[in-house]
Amino acid sequence: MTIIHHVFEPGFFGSGPVHTALLVGAIAALVAGPLGVFTVLRGQSFAGEALGDIGTTGGSGAYLVGVGPLWGFLVINVAAVAVMELIGVQRRRGRDLATGIVLGSGLGLAALFLYLDATHQSTTGTAVTVLFGSLFSVPGTTIAPAIAVAAAVLALLSVIGRPLLLASANPELAAARGIPVRLVGYAYLLALSLAVALCALTIGSILSTALLIGPAAAALRVCRRPGRAIATAAGLGIAAAWIGVLLAYDSYAWPPHDQGWPVSFFVVALVVVIYLGCGVARRLTR
């Protein structure tokens, strides 16, 4: 019993914020798994990273108009995907440049919004909450929309999954078989933007890449089949989120005593450890 008490500090299972944190973390990881696998396969990590960073603009803007950050993340990410598509994110040459330009102007706006948040709303912690996330401060009312968004992403993915896989692996063959490669690519970016919004809600906008591509890249190191990789990625992501929440809860008892360590730090660190561990596992099994 004492060991259990050391692992789960008192009050862990009874706390409302912990329940919300566990649930939201699991939802985000569940959606990030499949999207991350496609992102890694398509080599679009920069797009995922850029969408996460741009989410800062939405998150800080949402505080300005007084709605939940999830709505800000969603609106800005969908808009950013449309702009990236317009200025040519699909062509491999110049794709990073297009992503970078959109990202730059988005972050510029974020700087303004955060400044306005700090001066007009006197909410000084906004920058930290939006950028680095805080799973314990996610309000319970966000759970329902988060589940709805997750369901939409998974539904969209189940429609475009097969053609997307072929289009990612071999665009010419996919085009020859009559798959609308560009449309599928756009639908993928749309799904990605929604998934990134959920990740940003969980571990903050500029750290969201970790949850998106970390578990997926780890899973692709040990799994050959895409289906199995997707399931493994979702499982690893959920594990990272849950253990991260547990460690952050326990860290209130660690030095310095007056505060806990940031939960996002634990999630990101665990994701990196899992990624490295899967590399070792692959080398051992060969």
Place this chain on the structure above:
Amino acid sequence: MFSSFMVNAWIVGTIVAVVAGAVGFFVVTRGSSFAAHALPNGSFAGAAGAALIGIDTLIGLTAGCLLGALGIALLGRRGRHDVATALVLVLMLALGSLFLSLSSQYAPAVYSLLFGEILGIGSNELAPTAGLAGASVLGLAVLYRPLMLSSVLPEVAQARGIRDFSIELGFLVVVALTAAMTIPVVGTLLVFTLMIGAPATARSVTDTPARAMTLSVLIAVATVWAAITLSYNTDYPIGFFVGTISASCYLLGRLAGAHRRRPAGAPARAAAAAAAHIDSS
């Protein structure tokens, strides 16, 4: 606007813009936007760590940037490096947030590191910034010819026996030094805006490398000057103006480039012009 405490801002802003414009030309030509975005993220942990143990922020920034450059170059030798790059640098960001949350001055420090605070630059920061700028320019001058060749015509560079890895590492170190000195001005998140906005604009207007590089420096300086002026007059953060002006310049450049209606052979002509430029210089 030109009072004594603003003089530092003007000097540092100009130095930073010149170097970022020149280095950025190669960032865009080599397609290393991701690296230019990722490197400053790594430096965030360095600066936060410096704040935690109480040493000069610029030392932490430089150390973090150099470590990041080394990490990216080493990881890039094996395949699928964009994943490893992204993960390592996100980890650095998370470490930075941990360091800052453990030190006392959390929120304001996070904000000024991420989004910059040029108006708060003291005169004791002039010399280190100038030193870093000198090192970047020197590195760029040494690397100029092989870098230009391996950026524009990688196959020819390989045939001439130029080693890819050392060029890439050297280039990343130059980018890292530039990032370290730019961060106090525009912040971690917006460094790369300055490094790719101006050169991308310049490249969409002209094909000749030397002309594009000059134009890139001029646009970067104009961007920073305009941003300082606007920031001073409105009190809004400078990063907002740098980001917005850069993106607008790029859009204008794209429109101007489209207006010129380049013939289909434009990329080939650009490569030929670059090769001629290298041989003649």
